[in-house]
Amino acid sequence: MAGSRVAHATLKGPSVVKEICIGMALALAAGSLWKMHHWNEQRKVRQFYDLLEKGEISVVVQEE
Known part of the structure; x- marks a missing residue:
């Protein structure tokens, strides 16, 4: 039986350029x-x- 391959999201660090653009x-x-x-x-x-x-x-308040 061949093992099924599942695509997992790889975690990356913060994108500096993206952070700067969002901040601006x-x-x-x-x-x-x-x-x-x-x-x-x-x-x-x-x-x-x-x-x-x-x-x-x-x-000025008018007096009566």
Whole structure:
């Protein structure tokens, strides 16, 4: 009886190039989300001060 040959996965060490590429992709994704968040906050602040300068809003409570 001939022995059946079964292909077993051989374990290899971590691929340095693959790890670097994955790390760079994750860093770019996280950095772009962080930058978009800051642009959105900056836009809100700029809009607030524009409305304040035009007199459309006020930070002083009106007395009755």
